[in-house]
Amino acid sequence: QVQLIESGGGLVQAGGSLRLSCAASGRTFSRLYMAWFRQAPGKEREFVAGISWNRAITYYADSVKGRFTISRDSSENTVYLQMNSLKPEDTAAYYCAADVRGVETGADGWDYWGKGTLVTISS
Numbered sequence: 790q791v792q793l794i795e796s797g798g799g800l801v802q803a804g805g806s807l808r809l810s811c812a813a814s815g816r817t818f819s820r821l822y823m824a825w826f827r828q829a830p831g832k833e834r835e836f837v838a839g840i841s842w843n844r845a846i847t848y849y850a851d852s853v854k855g856r857f858t859i860s861r862d863s864s865e866n867t868v869y870l871q872m873n874s875l876k877p878e879d880t881a882a883y884y885c886a887a888d889v890r891g892v893e894t895g896a897d898g899w900d901y902w903g904k905g906t907l908v909t910i911s912s
Contacts, residue, residue: 790815790816790901791813791814791815791816791821791887791900791901792813792814792815792901793811793812793813793885793886793887793901793902793903794811794812794903794904795809795810795811795883795884795885795903795904795905795906796809796810796811796812796906797809797810797906798882798883798906798907798908798909799907799908799909800909800910800911801875801908801909801910801911802910802911802912803875803876803877803910803911803912804874804875805875806871806872806873806874806875807872807875807908808869808870808871808872809825809869809870809872809883809885809906809908810867810868810869811823811825811867811868811869811870811885811903812865812866812867813866813867813868813885813887814866816887818861818863818866819842819843819863820842820889821842821887821888821889822839822840822841822842822887822888822889822890822891822892823839823840823842823859823861823868823885823886823887824836824837824838824839824840824848824859824885824886824887824892824893824899825837825838825839825859825868825870825883825884825885825886826883826884826886826896826899827879827881827882827883827884827908828881828882828884828905829880829881829882832881833896834884834896835850836848836850836893836894836895836896837849837850837853837857837870837883838850838853838857838858838859838870839859839892839893839894840859840860840861840868840892841891841892844860844861846892847859848892848894850894852878853872853879856872856873856874856875857870857871857872857873858870858871858873859871868885870883872908875908875910876910877910877911877912878910879908879910880908880909880910881907881908882905882906882907882908883905883906883907883908884902884903884904884905885902885903886899886901886902886903887899887900887902888900888901
């Protein structure tokens, strides 16, 4: 089992920045693929960014490419999402996900989920 706890959400103005954190426990972090998803009210959960277990490969949704950066720190068992140049359309609940199989852009491909942290961007 893997436990994931997100933090770092909040309310910021458009153009601002936030850094989300996801602390993992319960399984060897270094072997987990990690990702961030988001879900806006009335919409499906969508892939935002993913990172391989060895940090060699990162993946981004087109909508966040160039603005968001995913990273991981194995010494802290934590994955981060640095979000810059935020837009009102980035408003959503952001979820951390983990799996041992690989990075999938579909939510069904992930076994472990955090409870989410809310990000609100004002215009």
